[in-house]
């Protein structure tokens with residue numbers, strides 16, 4: 001009797017392990033990114049620290065990767081997750097937020113009272129002279145770092161700054177007359193303090209902002225988040241389902257790979273919605289029609305689709321992408337730069353035809369069928 005009740009409960013509450021939309025905070029649903037993760041980990045922890053700039057289009061997994069780093073960095077490393085969104089974008093808001101959060105975190109680790117942050121920092125406003133603000137900020141930062149070094153001489157703070165677009169973009173739409181010193185100050189801090197390393201994450205559009213004129217140019221090493229490998233995508237489809245006793249049919253897996261183009265987000269969305277359908281029918285296997293139906297749902301729900309990625313592209317990129325959605329495009333000297341950028345964003349892939357013959361040519365074609373269908377529906 002007891003067992004029967006448990007069975008019924010298990011069916012009605014069948015678990016759906018897939019997560020799409022929210023950043024992943026734990027290991028369980030995180031797949032791939034092994035090379036990227038270990039390179040960044042090595043760089044920010046080695047004696048001669050290296051800073052990183054992670055770029056990837058919307059929903060490529062930037063925030064999830066930062067969380068992975070956060071959970072892996074153990075003392076003497078002190079990871080600090082920073083979102084300009086949560087602190088405010090202005091110079092004093094951003095750096096004060098950072099200092100307060102850091103102080104709390106160090107307090108937790110060191111376990112003894114640290115001096116309060118300076119009155120000047122605590123009460124700074126947009127009118128506060130930036131030079132003075134920076135002076136007191138550095139003084140406070142030194143105190144915190146000294147507090148840390150009493151626990152370990154190896155201690156280092158690792159700033160994990162998400163949504164860097166806000167930091168690197170215009171200071172604020174409201175007030176463009178105020179010069180923006182945030183980038184200069186961040187560079188100064190990273191150069192002046194060995195004990196502070198930094199990983200920035202943002203969309204590929206920030207590469208235009210960190211051009212040669214940016215003070216951050218040259219002190220960051222770039223990491224581009226492309227799609228997962230086919231093998232990793234297959235694992236992402238099959239393993240979570242297996243953990244709840246469900247199998248994806250081979251045909252369904254192949255279809256997910258074609259539709260999602262090995263994008264971790266599309267893969268999770270397709271899997272999650274397909275599994276839901278199987279759960280509704282109390283089936284232990286996910287079939288091809290489940291996947292087809294899920295793709296329809298994704299296309300009908302604006303927020304799932306390509307919209308935000310598309311809007312961030314420049315007109316040249318949009319034009320080439322729209323063309324590849326109709327038919328493969330020959331890569332030549334006039335379009336190769338745009339195509340490389342779209343390849344980096346996991347939107348298109350290059351295919352060589354007639355390799356090693358005089359007829360050899362490289363074609364670019366769209367990567368995820370979902371994107372292709374979305375573009376067709378938009379009529380572009």
Ligand SMILES: Nc1ncnc2c1ncn2[C@@H]1O[C@H](COP(=O)(O)OP(=O)(O)OP(=O)(O)O)[C@@H](O)[C@H]1O
Nearest residue numbers: 020021022031058059060061062063064264265268
């Ligand atoms: N390594 C991964 N393994 C499995 N799924 C992933 C991975 N990375 C991202 N995802 C999927 O993509 C979704 C979005 O991830 P995340 O929020 O980290 O992306 P993002 O690049 O920070 O997006 P945004 O630009 O919107 O902030 C997750 O909810 C998850 O479904």
Ligand SMILES: [Mg+2]
Nearest residue numbers: 023062063162
């Ligand atoms: Mg994010």
